[in-house]
Amino acid sequence: MKKTSFPFIFSLIVAAVISHWQWFDFSSVLNFSDWYYWPDQPTRQLLGSWGTWVNFWNFGSGNIQLYFTVFNSVWSLITSAGFSYDVATKVTFFIPIALLGFLSPFFLSRKLIGSRLIAFVVALFYGTTTYFLLKQSAHLPIALVYSLLPLLFLFFLKALEENVFFRWMQFTLLFWLMSVYEVRIVY
Numbered sequence: 001m002k003k004t005s006f007p008f009i010f011s012l013i014v015a016a017v018i019s020h021w022q023w024f025d026f027s028s029v030l031n032f033s034d035w036y037y038w039p040d041q042p043t044r045q046l047l048g049s050w051g052t053w054v055n056f057w058n059f060g061s062g063n064i065q066l067y068f069t070v071f072n073s074v075w076s077l078i079t080s081a082g083f084s085y086d087v088a089t090k091v092t093f094f095i096p097i098a099l100l101g102f103l104s105p106f107f108l109s110r111k112l113i114g115s116r117l118i119a120f121v122v123a124l125f126y127g128t129t130t131y132f133l134l135k136q137s138a139h140l141p142i143a144l145v146y147s148l149l150p151l152l153f154l155f156f157l158k159a160l161e162e163n164v165f166f167r168w169m170q171f172t173l174l175f176w177l178m179s180v181y182e183v184r185i186v187y
Helices: 006-019 041-046 065-079 086-114 118-126 130-136 140-162 165-181
Strands: none
Touching: 006 086, 006 118, 041 065, 041 130, 065 086, 065 165, 086 118, 086 130, 086 140, 130 140, 140 165
16 A cells, blocks of 8 residues: 655645645735735726836836746736635745745755655755745745746756657746746746
8 A cells, every 4th residue: 555645745834825825815814025905996907918118117117027927917907806815926926936935945845865754854955945035025037036946956857868859848937937926036
């Protein structure tokens, strides 16, 4: 009978929800440091702003993060569907950071070490390091890349071991997704 990792994974999800309780509350509004709340009406218009100038935001502003247009478009679609900007950011940033900050190091360390208990301890440590928690309170794109990094290493190891197209595409798509979130850190 094969031993399952389900109790460990479930415990890590519970740890993520408890440690990031407000992030899972869709009625809360989250903002801090350089992450501020956007009104829904300008957010709905983001779908059409693929250029270097956003003319509907305040008196207009430069779009210095062109790679971020993918998420601006997702936020625009979510707010156009009747949800708030805060729900859109929770779905695309906050909840993935909270969950992946614990789960991705678990999967990588389980692959490298082979012990589910040690992988569980590594994941708890990784998800609660001071650096990671500080990034979560100021630079969310960096925190998301940091939470996806162990998963990227895992996909790279699997691609090297198996050397099949699917594994390389899996690695490439995750690398691209991380670049969309924060190209400077991924580089």
